[in-house]
Amino acid sequence: SLRHRGDVKELLNVIGPEYKNKIIFQPCPTIEYIQNKWKSNNKKDKRIFTAIEVKDDREWRRYYKITKDKYYSKLLKWVQIKIKNGNELCFLSHDGSMNFYNYLIEHGIKIKLFRCDTSNEKDIFEKYSKIHTILCHAGHSQMFSYALGIRVISMITHPKLLYFCEDFDLLEDSVNVNEDIDKIFNIEI
Numbered sequence: 268s269l270r271h272r273g274d275v276k277e278l279l280n281v282i283g284p285e286y287k288n289k290i291i292f293q294p295c296p297t298i299e300y301i302q303n304k305w306k307s308n309n310k311k312d313k314r315i316f317t318a319i320e321v322k323d324d325r326e327w328r329r330y331y332k333i334t335k336d337k338y339y340s341k342l343l344k345w346v347q348i349k350i351k352n353g354n355e356l357c358f359l360s361h362d363g364s365m366n367f368y369n370y371l372i373e374h375g376i377k378i379k380l381f382r383c384d385t386s387n388e389k390d391i392f393e394k395y396s397k398i399h400t401i402l403c404h405a406g407h408s409q410m411f412s413y414a415l416g417i418r419v420i421s422m423i424t425h426p427k428l429l430y431f432c433e434d435f436d437l438l439e440d441s442v443n444v445n446e447d448i449d450k451i452f453n454i455e456i
Contacts, residue, residue: 268293273430301414305392314399317456320359320408321367329424332445339370341448354456357381
């Protein structure tokens with residue numbers, strides 16, 4: 268089994284269509300686990316934040332047509348607009364990625380920080396319970412948020428993020444970072 272229909276299609280292009288019945292799409296079990304264990308505890312009236320999650324790893328892959336500087340500059344502008352419009356923002360880090368958070372501080376912007384680089388499941392979901400929308404470019408942020416009924420704005424930096432959006436009908440709120448970064452300014456919160 269593979270985690271995305273796009274992965275199934277790509278693999279069949281390599282090994283041949285005769286294996287179509289042997290390879291199946293099966294979403295990551297994280298989604299079902301979270302839905303079964305945590306979704307009922309995630310009350311919409313307690314959600315006040317729009318979260319931003321930006322990974323530090325694999326910059327060569329994430330920004331192959333756009334520079335990291337240009338990407339950060341566009342996100343900074345988006346953050347400034349959202350703050351001006353009264354949106355409550357937070358930065359979410361699953362793995363200790365802090366570069367964009369530090370970039371915001373360097374530009375005079377201090378927002379709430381949610382560290383989820385812990386093994387304390389209850390603490391992670393307590394933080395997610397305060398989020399109504401997430402702008403992210405990490406697969407597990409997509410999965411956690413989708414499973415909890417949190418609106419996902421996917422910043423697509425590689426095919427797996429696109430495949431997730433296709434699999435769960437989330438393309439409307441997705442932005443291809445390397446092709447159309449300015450689309451971010453047309454998505455309402």
